[in-house]
Amino acid sequence: YLQAAIASPNSFIALDSETGALYPRNGAVLGISVCYERDHGVYIDSDCIDEECSDLFQELFNKKTVVFHNAKFDLAFMAYHFNWTFPQYEDTMLLHYCIDENPGTHGLKQLALQFTDYGDYEQPMYEWIDEYRKKTGCLKEDFTFDLIPFEVIQPYAAIDAVVTFLIYARLKPAVTKNKKLDKVYNGILIPASTFLIEIQDNGVPFDMARL
Numbered sequence: 001y002l003q004a005a006i007a008s009p010n011s012f013i014a015l016d017s018e019t020g021a022l023y024p025r026n027g028a029v030l031g032i033s034v035c036y037e038r039d040h041g042v043y044i045d046s047d048c049i050d051e052e053c054s055d056l057f058q059e060l061f062n063k064k065t066v067v068f069h070n071a072k073f074d075l076a077f078m079a080y081h082f083n084w085t086f087p088q089y090e091d092t093m094l095l096h097y098c099i100d101e102n103p104g105t106h107g108l109k110q111l112a113l114q115f116t117d118y119g120d121y122e123q124p125m126y127e128w129i130d131e132y133r134k135k136t137g138c139l140k141e142d143f144t145f146d147l148i149p150f151e152v153i154q155p156y157a158a159i160d161a162v163v164t165f166l167i168y169a170r171l172k173p174a175v176t177k178n179k180k181l182d183k184v185y186n187g188i189l190i191p192a193s194t195f196l197i198e199i200q201d202n203g204v205p206f207d208m209a210r211l
Helices: 002-007 051-063 071-082 092-099 108-115 123-136 150-176 179-202
Strands: 012-019 029-037 040-045 065-068 089-091
Touching: 002 029, 002 051, 012 071, 012 150, 029 071, 029 150, 040 150, 065 071, 065 150, 071 089, 071 179, 089 092, 089 179, 092 108, 092 150, 092 179, 108 150, 123 150, 150 179
Parallel strands: 012 065, 065 089
Antiparallel strands: 012 029, 029 040
């Protein structure tokens, strides 16, 4: 699949990750979702990512523009756990922010409902989670995605990448054709995203007395 993605004529791919925690040092990457053409995505379990597979991923990232939804989250995990780099990346969440600044409207689910035909595609997985918690007595705050079997999470995770691909195809031209929005996106938001990843990873010095 990765070799086919590398050979694809499309200049961009969509990428997503499922993780066992909210911060890279607290949990592993469970799997990687990839989409390089409309309506065709895969979910690759992290256990499959050996050295050869990792090198193919990096070759793919070097050749294609990589599209994330909330890149700041995924980039941090992938850099920490796989040491991957992304010479050119885009972010559908930030693209949508350029078009609509209203808070609470930038989630992948909301954008999938608005811009794709996939609707509330994740509902079956959350129904499984609710049933699991009822059976086991697991509290909501204690539930993590590593408890979900591969066969349950796989369709949902693969569609994450598919809808990211489709949303990017809709939103990117709209931002590019508006020079002011394009300047904000490429000149401020994307560089700031990279900057914030470094801040979160390294911390920043401050003067206690001045603070």
